[in-house]
Amino acid sequence: xxGRVPPGDFAGSSPVWLRQPEDVNALVPALWSxxxxxxxxxxxxxxxxxxxxxVANVNTPAYLLDExxxxxxxxxxxxxxxxxxxxxxxxxxxxxxxxxxxxxxxxCLDVCSDGExxxxxxxxxxxxxxxxxxxxxxxxxLRRAVHAGVxxxxxxxxxxxxxxxxxxxxxxxxxxxxxxxxxGVEAHTHEFxxxxxxxxxFGLSISTGDAFEAxxxxxxxxxxxxxxxxxxxxxxxxxxxxxxxxxxxxLALHARIAAELGHxxxxxxxxxxxxxxxxxxxxxxxxxxxxxxxxxxxxxxxAALGLDVPHLSIEPGRAIVGPAMCxxxxxxxxxxxxxxxxxxxxxxxxxxxxSDNIRPALYDADYSCTLASRHSAAAPVLxxxxxxxxxxxxxxxxxxxxxxxVGPGDLLAVPATGAYGRSMASNYNHALRPPVVxxxxxxxxxxVRRETIDDLLATxxx
Ligand code: LLP
Numbered sequence: 001x002x003g004r005v006p007p008g009d010f011a012g013s014s015p016v017w018l019r020q021p022e023d024v025n026a027l028v029p030a031l032w033s034x035x036x037x038x039x040x041x042x043x044x045x046x047x048x049x050x051x052x053x054x055v056a057n058v059n060t061p062a063y064l065l066d067e068x069x070x071x072x073x074x075x076x077x078x079x080x081x082x083x084x085x086x087x088x089x090x091x092x093x094x095x096x097x098x099x100x101x102x103x104x105x106x107x108c109l110d111v112c113s114d115g116e117x118x119x120x121x122x123x124x125x126x127x128x129x130x131x132x133x134x135x136x137x138x139x140x141x142l143r144r145a146v147h148a149g150v151x152x153x154x155x156x157x158x159x160x161x162x163x164x165x166x167x168x169x170x171x172x173x174x175x176x177x178x179x180x181x182x183x184g185v186e187a188h189t190h191e192f193x194x195x196x197x198x199x200x201x202f203g204l205s206i207s208t209g210d211a212f213e214a215x216x217x218x219x220x221x222x223x224x225x226x227x228x229x230x231x232x233x234x235x236x237x238x239x240x241x242x243x244x245x246x247x248x249x250x251l252a253l254h255a256r257i258a259a260e261l262g263h264x265x266x267x268x269x270x271x272x273x274x275x276x277x278x279x280x281x282x283x284x285x286x287x288x289x290x291x292x293x294x295x296x297x298x299x300x301x302x303a304a305l306g307l308d309v310p311h312l313s314i315e316p317g318r319a320i321v322g323p324a325m326c327x328x329x330x331x332x333x334x335x336x337x338x339x340x341x342x343x344x345x346x347x348x349x350x351x352x353x354x355s356d357n358i359r360p361a362l363y364d365a366d367y368s369c370t371l372a373s374r375h376s377a378a379a380p381v382l383x384x385x386x387x388x389x390x391x392x393x394x395x396x397x398x399x400x401x402x403x404x405x406v407g408p409g410d411l412l413a414v415p416a417t418g419a420y421g422r423s424m425a426s427n428y429n430h431a432l433r434p435p436v437v438x439x440x441x442x443x444x445x446x447x448v449r450r451e452t453i454d455d456l457l458a459t460x461x462x
Contacts, residue, residue: 013343014382015366015399017281024371024380024403030277031368031415033066033324035439042375044328044413047439051328051413052373054444058437060330060411061352063422065447067101067440070324070418073287074105077316080287087131089272089317090116092419097438097447098321099123108151110272110315114141121148131269131315133180135201143167152176154230154269156203158210161217161224168223177218178230178269179204181211181253183246185233202232206253215257226263228310229254232271235318238284240293243270247297255305265310270294272315276322278416279366284319318419325418327356327434328372329396331410332388346383348406353387353394355431357414357421360395367397373411376403385412389429422448430456 014020021028025042036046044051046064055062077086087110088102094111099120102109109125111117112133120130127149134141135156142160145153146167155161155177168175182203204210211229218226231250233242247270258264275284285293294314302309329350336344359365369385381404385397397414406412425433432455436448 013339017279018382018399018401019280020380020382020401024401025375027370028280028368031279031323033069033326033415034072035066035068036326036415038375040375042371042373044370044372044411046326047444048442049439049444052411054437054439055328055330055411057444058435058446059450060328061350061356061434062328062450063325063356063417063434063436064328064413064444065098065321065325065418065436065438067324067438070098070321071101071105073320073324074102074107076287077314077320078106080291081312081314082291083312084291085311085313087269087272087313087315088320089315090120091423092317093321093325093421093423093436094119095436095448096123097445099125103129108313110317114144117141117145117148117150127151131178135203137163139163139167143171146171146173146175149173152178152227154178154180155214155218156180158204158214158217161214161221165221165223174223174225176225176227178228178267179211179214179218179226180230180232181206181250183231183233183249185242185246185249203230206249211253212256212260215253215263216261219261219263226265228265228267228269230269230271232269232315233273235273236275237273238275238282240285240290240297243294244297246270247294248301251298251301251305251307254310255307258307264308267313268298268310269313269315270298272317272319274316274319276319276416276419279368281366287319322419323416325421325436326413326415327352327417327421328411328413329385331406331408331412334407346381346402346404346406348383348385348402348412349388350385350396350412351388352431352434353389353396354391354426355387355389355428356425356434357396357417358424358426359420360398361393362424366399367414367416369397369400369402369412369414371403371406371410372413376405378403378405380404381406385414389431427451427456432456 087108108129128151130150180203333349335347380401383402387394432451435450
């Protein structure tokens, strides 16, 4: 039944990585959460539930979060990175339920705003297990963080050293901090999500000496305790060579601080950024492989520098929540659009778009999707799935083979939307942000409800 693409369709222009599937109804397991499967009627199930049944209750669009998958990925990082602290990066997606799962699975939590900190505290996360990031934390945010007793604040500028030192002195505490350094690594990822090259806003440069100077200033402040250095090289990275270069440069600084300032840093954080599969182009490594390689890199470098291996930590966000969620949409319209040269492109419009997933528009990110509500015997067509927003860059899935009879009322599901989907969602065109529905063992639970028109109007004071 893996029919051929009809002549005149857009097959000739499909991206080189996209292969027409043998069976257009089949899931590609590597892209989906672990409990995802299709039943004999072609209906997608996640967490032991038919997505058609779930959305009959919660409507579309909706994010479905596979709780077992999330927890097992969290555990996989915790177990693989044995002896490390694993901080889940809440910016990828955070809610009180998720913050509790993170804590129950033995992970720590990275937050980067007062909002994220508030969610974590509301969830009852032990503040001592929270790390606080940000390149421009306000005095108010720092006061709240220090007052709450966060386990570490990651310092990102000279002025912030003063601010934290003042707040901690006023509150009569000694605040543990780390210094975020830029190691000058060019991570092979989109420019907007690469963070350790020199010309960007994060961290203090190792090469200019700013990072060393920041460490010196922290050590000189009686209300601060310097725990270590922090390096995050970027996001959606597949190859450990970037961490290797970063670790080498960061550990060299570690050694310099020991030699010149007489202080052995007890900790080192290597950040997050572990890539996931959005489409068949991506082939991420298992946490165990990453752990083995990263530990070997750090151990070898420490040996070469004559350092004891510091207590290590990492901050994965995407690799834990990304594959655990999918987004379910309803198809509204299907159009054949004529292209130059006589080909046509099939445009499938769904009831969400760039307001629930900005990543295709912002990073040119690729996704995939599947017909989630039925089996189809129709031959595949190369389709573009688009949203309902008022701009042509409102793309959900740039290129995907879908059954040729896809039509209004069908459900489409997009895998791997858990990271930076709901967390970067907007109210563009006054869209109502969709709910996040946790599914597990045949039960569903709305953990973030859909916004309402009243929510939208609540901030409009007339
Ligand atoms: N640690 C720090 C200091 C970070 O800045 C980040 C991400 C992470 C950890 C987690 O990175 P992850 O493991 O999730 O890749 N909005 C972009 C990603 C921005 C990442 C920002 N920082 C995207 O949608 O791809």
